[in-house]
Amino acid sequence: MPPPGGFEAIRYKRNLPLRGPGGVAILAGVTAISAFGFYRLGQGNLEQRELQREKVWSRLHLVPLLVAEGDRDAYRRDQAALAREKEIMKDVKDWEAGKSVYNNSRYRSRSAIAVI
Amino acid sequence: MNIFRPPVPETTPYKDPTPLPENVPKVTELGTTSGPLKSASFFIGAHCKEFNEDFMLCKEENKDPEHCLKEGRRVTRCAADLINKLRENCTKEFEEHWSCLEYNNQEFYPCRKPERALNKCVFEKLGLTKTIPGTPEGKTPIHEVENPIFKRQQK
Numbered sequence: 001m002p003p004p005g006g007f008e009a010i011r012y013k014r015n016l017p018l019r020g021p022g023g024v025a026i027l028a029g030v031t032a033i034s035a036f037g038f039y040r041l042g043q044g045n046l047e048q049r050e051l052q053r054e055k056v057w058s059r060l061h062l063v064p065l066l067v068a069e070g071d072r073d074a075y076r077r078d079q080a081a082l083a084r085e086k087e088i089m090k091d092v093k094d095w096e097a098g099k100s101v102y103n104n105s106r107y108r109s110r111s112a113i114a115v116i
Numbered sequence: 117m118n119i120f121r122p123p124v125p126e127t128t129p130y131k132d133p134t135p136l137p138e139n140v141p142k143v144t145e146l147g148t149t150s151g152p153l154k155s156a157s158f159f160i161g162a163h164c165k166e167f168n169e170d171f172m173l174c175k176e177e178n179k180d181p182e183h184c185l186k187e188g189r190r191v192t193r194c195a196a197d198l199i200n201k202l203r204e205n206c207t208k209e210f211e212e213h214w215s216c217l218e219y220n221n222q223e224f225y226p227c228r229k230p231e232r233a234l235n236k237c238v239f240e241k242l243g244l245t246k247t248i249p250g251t252p253e254g255k256t257p258i259h260e261v262e263n264p265i266f267k268r269q270q271k
Contacts, residue, residue, distance in 0.1 A: 043265055044265040044266065047258065047261075047265050047266055048266065050248075050251065050255075050257075050258035051224070051225055051258055051266060053250055053251070054224055054248050054259065055223075055224065057158070057248050057249060057250075058154055058157040060161075061157045061158060061168070062153055062154075064164075064167075064171045064172055064191045065146065065153075065160065065168075065191055065192065065195050067171070068171060068184075068187075068188030068191045068192050069145055069188075069192065070181075071184060071188050072136065072140075072143075072181070072185065072188060074181040075140075075182050076135070077134070078181070078182075079134075079137055083134075106179075107179045107181075107183075
């Protein structure tokens with residue numbers, strides 16, 4: 001039998017309390033953060049390009065200096081090799097010391113060096 | 117360069133068995149290591165522009181090392197002159213900047229603070245400025261950006 005006054009009303013409605021920001025807000029937040037990140041990434045890429053340019057130019061400015069020093073050493077070695085060749089081949093008739101094997105006046109660096 | 121030296125210390129001073137021929141004027145090699153060279157590079161580029169370009173044009177003419185010995189000596193003398201001037205006028209700033217470069221893998225970006233001090237000193241004393249060719253127009257050159265993205269993480 002029902003109690004006096006009838007049964008309690010059946011609670012059939014969903015009980016979902018609001019928790020945290022809504023989906024749209026989260027999506028907007030994620031988009032904003034990502035956009036900022038990509039912006040920084042782009043700026044960083046531009047900056048890195050400039051840093052690279054700076055590095056390349058600092059090396060370019062040093063090239064003549066280093067090449068000049070290397071050239072003096074190469075010239076010294078060439079002259080020493082020529083003197084050695086002259087000394088070794090002095091008894092051979094018609095030997096031209098230091099003559100190129102190519103019929104061309106273009107400079108070629110030595111393909112082999114003597115370590116003494 | 118590239119001279120064999122026995123590992124045992126010699127008692128007599130070293131004498132080069134194959135020195136440069138007598139008819140080539142002697143020039144003292146620079147002997148500066150990579151850190152100071154990198155630190156001074158833009159000033160070498162500014163101070164020795166004419167000699168450097170002359171030398172590179174000469175090399176373009178002929179790759180033979182003998183062809184450009186004279187221009188090469190000028191390049192070396194000019195660079196040595198600049199390094200000496202730096203060491204006379206901006207001793208502290210120069211030394212701080214190149215030691216910072218050596219501690220930071222020879223990268224410019226972690227060493228902006230000593231670099232700015234050096235640039236300022238060199239501009240005041242020697243009148244040379246660091247300019248990076250090819251910087252996009254209207255943008256601050258990278259070495260003068262106040263708050264860059266790439267900087268030293270450790271304060």
